[in-house]
Amino acid sequence: MKLARYFPILDWGAGYRGETFVNDLVAAVIVTIMLIPQSLAYALLAGLPPQIGLYASILPLIAYAVFGTSRQLAVGPVAILSLMTAAAAGKIAPQGTAEYIEAALILAVLSGAILLAMGLFRMGFLANFLSHPVVSGFITASGIIIAASQLKHILGVDAGGHTLFEIVRTLAGSAPETNPPTLYIGGASLIFLFWVRKQFRPLLKRLGLSDKTATIIARAGPVFAVAAGIAAVAGLNLDAQGVKILREVPQDLPALGAPRFAPDLWMQLLGSAALISLIGFVESVSVGQTLAAKKRERIDPNQELIALGAASLSAGVSSGYPVTGGLARSAVNFDAGAQTPAAGAFTAIGIALATVFLTPFLFYLPQAVLAATIIVAVLSLVDMGEVINVWRYSKSDFAAMAATILATLAFGVELGVTTGVALSLLLHLYNTSRPHFAVVGQVPGTQHYRNIERHAVVTSERVLTIRIDESLYFANARFLEDVVYGVIGERPDLRHLVLMCPAVNRIDASGLESLERINHALKDAGVTLHLSEVKGPVMDRLKRTHFLEDLTGKVFLHQFEAMEALDADCARTAFGPGAAAASAPGGSAAPSQAGAYPGKL
């Protein structure tokens, strides 16, 4: 039982049958064909030799098959992590050097170790720091940067940089040296790939293919572009005219071995590796959850951390670079009918065979074609509609998203995502630090109590009820005091204050401290404090403290009950001996209409 939790392969492996094998094998063949150009392209994006992309698609897939809980997720190099790897390794050494490749390897090992540790200590919740607007804004901005960075391959010029500004500046400077044959190949590939993405699938369906088959064939668009590109360059001898090609890709399988341990270098890369881990995990787990839910299966996020950690670690010891579960390849794997993670292992074998037997045919593959496949893939990640949706839904979420996008474009991926996370935390604290409070009154003729500003309700002169619409915790504890002290300052006749707590899900030690201070201050001011409709778990916890003993008033199960008891109490005092002044009209026993309430909250 325990073992199967950490090795899900024992679970699905036990019931593995011939029919499942055939389904997985078919899916693996389809994914392999799609993965070959993608792996080469992403290695290029990461600034690494093309074979590194293939290496990152072998061992990591087998590791995920052993440890992963998603049955359809396909891991390997992805666009965003390739960009982040380029940014991090670029701080260590220039592209093309052995140190740069080594830095990418170390990033894979470090991020694998971080993911593994997070999984073992069940710290998947850390991914929650990345709110949806931050992730979505980050992906959009990264997509723009990636697309811009690939333009140099389409034009056949030199350019570089990790921010949009640098990329545009260097591109503008080198644009006059554009290589026409490269531009023709790149431009044709772009047009073809956009056409495939938009028009090919409907065409195939009109030709009588099923929706699923049409989708899978359309996804193979890059394979056609690659084949055509190779044929064009080889046939027309375009490499002699300045079209950059892959040239010799080593036919060897990846060498195994850990990267050199240099503590300073590893420490320098630690922060980048942590960001790569978090972003990779968030991307992968979102894809995994969506696919699993479609089949009424589920994934275990903490075990996913272990699986992705194992995948990244094995990339780090087999000449790869950081990997995670990718959206496009997983969707193809799902559509192609993969039923177990074994499909991933078969894909790994396919990529290994391709590395050994297919690489000679890639000699003439133009970089412009690979760049075109990247541009078309990442532009689908740029989602400006989502920016508008978030703007409409919540200005505060929009602020976090806009800050992420702008910081990513202007300062690069790492500062971008850090800015977004910090700002969304700050805004969350700000929003919950001023929660919704409502003074409530009785809806005439009922036992319901509603906001006096939204409903026609009846209130009492001597008893005031405030409904708190938020958990009480450190971010808003002081605000509660502020509200209460403000109200009692404005209401000199007040005798009882009731805090109505049906939406208080939690009271932390700061909230408790505030309640204690409020109780104490109100006592000095001659006002009795009561609570009503406190939730069970909150009450359980309050019972462990002195608060309930010290409370000047009572805790009522229902608000109606509270008002019955307190109105009666006030009435007794008002009409009792020696209380002549208090029995004036508009006194406690005669509730006044809400319209007459002078205060404002």
Added chain:
Amino acid sequence: MKLARYFPILDWGAGYRGETFVNDLVAAVIVTIMLIPQSLAYALLAGLPPQIGLYASILPLIAYAVFGTSRQLAVGPVAILSLMTAAAAGKIAPQGTAEYIEAALILAVLSGAILLAMGLFRMGFLANFLSHPVVSGFITASGIIIAASQLKHILGVDAGGHTLFEIVRTLAGSAPETNPPTLYIGGASLIFLFWVRKQFRPLLKRLGLSDKTATIIARAGPVFAVAAGIAAVAGLNLDAQGVKILREVPQDLPALGAPRFAPDLWMQLLGSAALISLIGFVESVSVGQTLAAKKRERIDPNQELIALGAASLSAGVSSGYPVTGGLARSAVNFDAGAQTPAAGAFTAIGIALATVFLTPFLFYLPQAVLAATIIVAVLSLVDMGEVINVWRYSKSDFAAMAATILATLAFGVELGVTTGVALSLLLHLYNTSRPHFAVVGQVPGTQHYRNIERHAVVTSERVLTIRIDESLYFANARFLEDVVYGVIGERPDLRHLVLMCPAVNRIDASGLESLERINHALKDAGVTLHLSEVKGPVMDRLKRTHFLEDLTGKVFLHQFEAMEALDADCARTAFGPGAAAASAPGGSAAPSQAGAYPGKL
């Protein structure tokens, strides 16, 4: 109107009367007497010449009188900020140098500017980052460090350091050189001051004094100790035997002028100044709120930032060091009958007169007596009972508190408070990232729906209701998906899922995204998603999106209404044509007892 908001003096100054003047003057005289030894002692604690403590009690008090909103708060040097000043300035230069004094001045200017900026931009909410357990733990640990750091003056030896470890180590090393006369004076002062604090007030009351008078006289204990100490040293010529005394304190009023502007130095002190600002603000606003509430008055936290900023700035331009509102002196001010901030201005005049006319009498004042007053004052801040209370109430709050205490003792004040803030944020996110969810069923014979694990309720095979007990925001959005996908994975017969939202106070963009993904995934899995009891403000916001149009099911006002509609729908399907299998016993129309529910949440 607008002007009076930023200058509260216009408010209370307009109605200032002779009677108020007399009350304020009496309070000012009492506070002045108490403040003289305190100001000298805190300057000593901050590692500054004694007159700096007096200087910090003149202009800042006048600034607060102009801008402050609390009628009883008394500002000036306080123990915690003195310790923090020593830690920050000690990083720049050794105590006793001109650079050290300059650093303290710059800290006052910087922290004044930070407070002022926070007030003008209404960023008082930033103080909410400091949760009660963190502040309380920080004060306790600081109290221990301060008391330990003063032992050297009691023993008459040299020692130092900003962490408990360093202090104890240097003390242990120099203990053999203890100066006996100093130890006698210090020990006697300690015993006397502890006796005054515990026994003197009851004694005075037994002698027939009122509670208030007894409290005020007992607070003046340090003044008696100072007088006795001066008399002992002067009479017995103890300074010749190695008892350290204040010697000449300049009789001048503070020189005015801003500290030298050296960008590097100012940048180096910026972080420390920010921490000093936050801690000072939290301490001051807590005291101010408590006192104001006792008189049914209120303070404005954002204007308090401006007032404390002005006070700190004026300390920085009048040879002082960072100041804030102090607990002990404010309590004395309150008890002595201060009615307006004018009492603070009168106190400033008192301290100025004392600086000019009283300082010659302080020549023989032994440092050991001042150290004893500090030790007695700060040990009242050490509150181990609160540590136990927090442990009992919440393990998570306790963790933040314990981390703050340990980090402060081990690594000093700045790392201590930073660790506490980071950990409490992390724990808050962790706690809300796994909120309480409950599967609910109908309490038989009522319209109420309760947790199936706490109550005997009736549920349906085809309809599942989950009550969410937390706002949906980025920290828990993914957890909600996890819960929902888990449930539908376990319930192959499920047709309808209702999310019951009476305690959902807010849905941010991440929460909305999760709901959209859940809706989409459930659609693919053949389950209809409904919401019930959604709050008004949450519903208003959802209406601005496509979510309600895309929702496969409906939004019901009440849970009962939802179950009526959905049970009827299932019943129609179950008994309709071609649904023979579904009409088996235990089907949708016949609700099963909660005990039979197999899942676990």
